[in-house]
Every structure is written in C-alpha cells, then in structure tokens.
Amino acid sequence: MSDRLAVISGGGTGIGAAVARGLVADGFDVLVVGRREDVLTDAAARISFECGRAGAVRPVVADLTDPDQVERVVDAVRDRSVDALVNNAGGYRGGDTATLAGTAAHWRANLDANVLTAVLLTEALRPALRRPGGRVVLVSSIAAQRGGGGAYSAAKAALHGWAYDLAAQLGPDQVTVNVVSPGYVADTEFFGDRMTPDGHAKRVAATLVGRAGTPDDVTAAVRYLVGPDAGYVTGQVLGVNGGSVLGR
Template sequence: MSRLAVVTGGGTGIGRSTAGMLAGEGYDVIIVGRRADVLAEAVKWIGPQATAVTADVSDPTQVPAVVEAVGDRPLDVLINNAGAFVPGADSTLDEVAQHWHANLDSNVLTAVLMTTALLPSLRRPGGRIILTSSIAAQRGGGGPYSAAKAALHGYVLDLAVELGAEGITANVISPGYIVDSEFFLGRMTPEGHQKRVDATLVKHPGEPQDIAEAVRWLTGPGGGYVTGQIINVNGGSVLGR
C-alpha cells in the first residue's frame, strides 16, 4: 500500500507544490482546503494520487471530515500548511480582539486541531509532522500574523518532545518571500517585490518548489534524525538563529 500524506492549504502555492512533490515520491495525498473548485483544479494538476477534502480546519466540526478520509490507514506525513495573513481594523478593543482571533484561528488553531485529530493515525515509528511558519515570526512586521506564526515554533517543540520516543518527528519550515502564492494576492507592488528581493542574500525570490524541496528532505530518509527544529528557507533575508 502506498504511503499517505495530508496537506492542509493544499489547493494553491506552497501546499499544492508540496502535495505534487509528495505524489511524485509515491504518496497518496489528501489535500484539504476551504474552496472546492480550487481543490478540484489542484487535484487535476497533482494527478491521480490526489484526493480532496473541502473543510475549514479552524472549525472543530469540519476537521472530522479529514479524519474520515484518512480512515484506518497509517498516516505517514502531516503538513500543516493552512494559514493566512488576515487584515483587520484596530481602532477599538473589539476590533483588536477580532483581528487577533482571526489570525490565531487561521494560523495556529488549524495546525493544533489537525494534529490533535490525526495524532492517533500517525505511523509509529516514522510519522512526520511539518508546520509552515513565516519569516514574519522571526523578524516581526505582521502584527498578529507574526505572533501567530511564532506560536507554531513553541508548539512544534512540545510536539517533538512528546512524540520523539514514538518515532515521530515534528519540525517547522519558515519560508521567506515566496512568489506564485496567494499570500500577497492584490497587495504586492513592484516596489514591494523589489524590496523583498533586495533583502535576500541570493537576490531572487523563493518559489513554492523551494519549500517543497525542504519538505522532501524532512520527509525522506535524510530527515529522520531532525526534530524540534525551525528550518529557515528565506534566501538569507533572516540569518539562522
């Protein structure tokens, strides 16, 4: 039986590229997202090893649909990639609360609910959990989005400690500026693009495949001794620490 992976936020950008890479490595891949039409297009792009589950994984009532899709198969890889920069007003305390809740739900609760729900299914030993963070977690600039992504770093350390003895690894990948994703949809100017490129040491932006290649390493034989780590993939725009 083929190995099995679940990729949340799998319809576009980093998630779709990662799911495609895993399918190419022989995995059956379940991609999860909120938009059925986007997921359908992604399944066509990924190929016959992909299936889709339409669910908002920040909603506890929708997460069981993913568990049902996994069924009684052992889950080899869980990629918690769902998340977004959620803009909001901050003029009143109510607006501040709504803004922060929206970012925490989108970026933290998604990962916590999916991991908790699928933990019993993860292969022991050999299961791999990967969370997608952001360079904003390490250098700020995103308000509640930065704080939410930073929360994933603390969460993955707990997961690594909790699950290491069972042979499950847990790591964070922290991307820098990645083009061909929906993150900056409608918000990126030519000046903003150039500023982000200039901030790298390699003087070019990243692409979703760059993150997929980091996932390939962490989920492959070479990644089995790596756990509890923050893996920076940012072209040198923030140096390792």
C-alpha cells in the same frame, strides 16, 4: 494505491499545491485539505494527471477552525496510517484595529487561521500518525523570526513553541516534528493585490541570493523533512528565505 499517505492543509494553491506535487512524485498518496471545493478539486485532478498517477491526490473540503469539519479529514484517512502531515493552512488576516473589539477580532482571526488549524488537524490525526516513522511539518514564516506582521507574526511564532512541545511528546514514538519558515515567496496568493513592484524589489534586495523564493524551494525542504533521511531531525526550524534572516 501507495502504502504511504500524506495530508496537506491549504493544499489547493501555492506552497501547498507544490508540496502535494512533490510528495506524489515521491510516491505518496495525498489528501489536500481546504475550504474551497472548486480549487481543491481542480488541484487534485491536475496534480494527479501531471504526475501520471490517477487518483493520487484527493480533495477534502473542511474549515479546519471548526472541530466538526476537521472530522471530515479523519473520515477520509479511514484506517490508513498518516506518514506525513504538513500543516500549511493559514495566511494574513486583515481587520479594523481602531477599536478594542476590532483588535480582538483581528487577533482571533490570525490565531485561528494559523495556529488553531494546525492544532486541531494534528490532534485529530495524532492517533493515525505512523509509529515509528511519522513526520509532522508546520509551515511558519520569516515574520515569526523578524516581526513586521503584528498578529500574523505572533501567530506564526506560536507554532514554533508548540512544535518544540510536540516534538518532545512524539519523539519516543520516533515521530518527528519540524517547522519550515519561508521568506518571501512569489507565485502564491499570500499578498493578493497588496504586492507592488517596489515591495517585490525590496524583498528581493533583502536576500543574499538576489531572487524571490518559489513554492518549489519550500517543497524541497518539506520533501527532505518527511523523507527517510530526516529521521534524526526533530524540533527544528528550517529557514527557507534566501538569507533574509540568518540562522538563529
């Protein structure tokens, strides 16, 4: 057992699984949280095996929009301190917006998936954050900075304002709070079957480096922010987007 613990929501696939693998390599024990038991169990076993640390990753099945289920994560942490909390759960939620009722449901679904999950998990684990030295990372999106995603863009942008408040609240305890804002990242479930070759090409062309991002690109940013060299970095939004949106 490591003396450092990380909790990663949405940790079964894509960016979340890549972050879990990176943090295990850095010596963390990791709890991966999500709704799909089979996906989480497979990811935990695979990452632990690949990193040569049996049991380093443990799954916690929970719908983080449900306060009662969030308590499952608290129970899994037990009496340990949480050194790194990575709020990665979320994604675009579609819906029929032809009516006001449909619009309301669509917006609630996106706010629940992207904002409420992060708020409830962070508030539940807030007493367990290591003081001093705890790290909180919120995974946002380039859509928060340039729009284009409607309710999804608004939900991700909400994380930025909340991160600033949280950073101010936790700063006196030397707990940092930062946002990682990825651009187009291939090899995730985000687009499902909605991505076309033309859509991929347009997103790559919008970068300055001429390629799509990878989950490992985002992982590198998270590893820095939760590592020992980032103690003086808090309340920041770190874009990982290949130059698709320039710093602002």
